[in-house]
Structures are given as structure tokens and as C-alpha cells.
Amino acid sequence: MFAVYAARIDRDQPLTGLELGERPAPEARPGWSTIDVRAASLNHHDLWSLRGVGLPEGRLPMILGCDAAGVDADGNEVVLHSVIGQTGHGVGPDEPRSILTERYQGTFAEQVAVPTWNVLPKPKELSFAEAACLPTAWLTAYRMLFTNAGVRPGDSVLVQGAGGGVATAAIVLGKAAGLRVFATSRDEAKRKRALELGAVEAVESGARLPQRVDAVIETVGAATWSHSVKSLRPGGTIVISGATSGDRPSHAELTRIFFLELKVVGSTMGTKEELEDLLSFCATTGVRPVIDEELPLDRAREGFERLASGEQFGKIVLTGS
Numbered sequence: 001m002f003a004v005y006a007a008r009i010d011r012d013q014p015l016t017g018l019e020l021g022e023r024p025a026p027e028a029r030p031g032w033s034t035i036d037v038r039a040a041s042l043n044h045h046d047l048w049s050l051r052g053v054g055l056p057e058g059r060l061p062m063i064l065g066c067d068a069a070g071v072d073a074d075g076n077e078v079v080l081h082s083v084i085g086q087t088g089h090g091v092g093p094d095e096p097r098s099i100l101t102e103r104y105q106g107t108f109a110e111q112v113a114v115p116t117w118n119v120l121p122k123p124k125e126l127s128f129a130e131a132a133c134l135p136t137a138w139l140t141a142y143r144m145l146f147t148n149a150g151v152r153p154g155d156s157v158l159v160q161g162a163g164g165g166v167a168t169a170a171i172v173l174g175k176a177a178g179l180r181v182f183a184t185s186r187d188e189a190k191r192k193r194a195l196e197l198g199a200v201e202a203v204e205s206g207a208r209l210p211q212r213v214d215a216v217i218e219t220v221g222a223a224t225w226s227h228s229v230k231s232l233r234p235g236g237t238i239v240i241s242g243a244t245s246g247d248r249p250s251h252a253e254l255t256r257i258f259f260l261e262l263k264v265v266g267s268t269m270g271t272k273e274e275l276e277d278l279l280s281f282c283a284t285t286g287v288r289p290v291i292d293e294e295l296p297l298d299r300a301r302e303g304f305e306r307l308a309s310g311e312q313f314g315k316i317v318l319t320g321s
Helices: 044-050 128-132 134-148 165-176 188-197 225-230 254-259 272-285 297-309
Strands: 002-006 018-022 032-041 069-071 077-080 111-115 119-121 156-159 180-184 201-203 213-218 232-240 263-266 291-296 315-319
Touching (some): 002 297, 128 134, 134 213, 165 213, 165 272, 291 297
Antiparallel strands (some): 002 018, 069 077
């Protein structure tokens, strides 16, 4: 079958290890389901995999892609939960949880196999492309906002780095949930888009906000860390799920953190139950993922290049070639 896969690891030039071509189709195994992929979306996780983060060379070649929507063997339209081994289903109780493509072949292919426990019904209100955007970036944003930040309607939130998949999701979900959302970006066009999606104000990265916020959604890392800490009200919460600009800020702001009793909460992906809630939320409210671009699978390299450049606003989706 045709697939997009990591053939080599290159920490400095990750796209040199990206290959497109024929790979073996999934083999049947007990407790697993094979899905015909209709749409799959890119994540920064795919770029990190090409750098060898979470993917050692001994597991190559590895078909990339964590997220997908498609059709199961019985003709049901489904969405895949990307965290494998969360409860032991399909892999055994002793295997640690992992994100698809850290141990098992991924979704950038004509077919993918996952534990049957990881297969959820796709709401009829969502297209395959829309549903394929939800299991990683949108689920991450959902858990960051509503589980780990603990915000309520009327609270204020700062979303760093408008344009990325998680950040875009946080703006849309926050607006739909009645939050007062602020956003930052170095790019004027992305700030404008953030306002169109529902942010009450969008400012340049590092600029002072008109008020201190209850929570910060942080995915950028080192470049925005100090600004995130300084933007919080006393007792506020930073929820961090990524560090695309690096994980070693020049100033940790520890004095401010302990003096103002700020909370720093790490967040990774989300549970199957949270994905079910997110799917229902989108289906019933009309909220839809922001899609930057849809490309056929055989043009996946273009999508990877756009993601690596940081030019996208929203999700990049790959469809059948």
C-alpha cells in the first residue's frame, strides 16, 4: 500500500528522512481493527519523530501519522484515538502508553491497524477531514482548557502562538465555551485570523496584555515562557503541552511563580472519554476544526514543508491519493 514514512533519522534536517512509497499493509491480529483511512492530519509530533524523538532508529521504517478518520471492516465511519496502551487494551497491561508511531505504524497510509478499543464512531455532522483533526491537537487543547486549566465561562485565557494546531483549537474551543480569549503571534495575518476566530484581542508576541489572565495555554516554550508567567494573575495556571521553540527558557521566573502562587501543569494528549466529549461538543455546537490545507497523500511532502516552516494556520490534512 502507498504510505508516507520515516526512513532515516536526522535531528538537524528532519525532512531528509521522509519517504513516500509502498509499505506492507497491516496484518490481522487479535483485539485490533484495520481501518481504511479517508483523512489524516499532520502534527508537530510527526516532525519530532523524524528527528528521532520517541522514535529510535531500530523501529524504522515507520509510517508516520497519529490522527485519522476512516471506515472500519463493517463499513462504519470512525475516528481513531491516538494513545495506544492507555488501559492495556490490545497490547497487554504491562506495556507503557505511547502515541501511535512511537511503537506502531501510523495513519499516513491507505490503511492503519489500531486496538479496537481505540476506535470511536465518527459523528455524522463531521466530515472525514474535520474528524481527522481532533484526536491530537484538538484533544490536547480540550484537555488543557477544561481539565488541566480548570477554567469556567467568563474566565480569561491567553493562547500563545496563534496559528499552530493546538493554539487554534484553544481559541475556537475557548470562544465556544464562553471564555475571554487573548492570543499572540509574531505574524500580523495570524493575529487577524485569531480575532476572526473569536479572540477578544491579539497582540504581538511578548506584548503587554490589557489584563492579567486566569490561565495560559503554552505550546511555544522558551520563546514565550517569561511572557506567559508575567501575564498570569496571582494564583493563575500555565498549562504546557509543547515547546516548539525549545524547552530551556533563559529566565524560569521562579520567584514570580512562588511569590504569586502560580501553578504550572503539564498536559499530554487526552483520554478516550475526553475525545468522545470533544466529538460530541463539535457535533452539537457546530464548532469545526480550522483546516489550513487539504492535500492528497502523494503530496505529503508539501504538507510537511509547510508545517516545518510555521506558515500554516490550523491543521494540514492528507487525503487518499
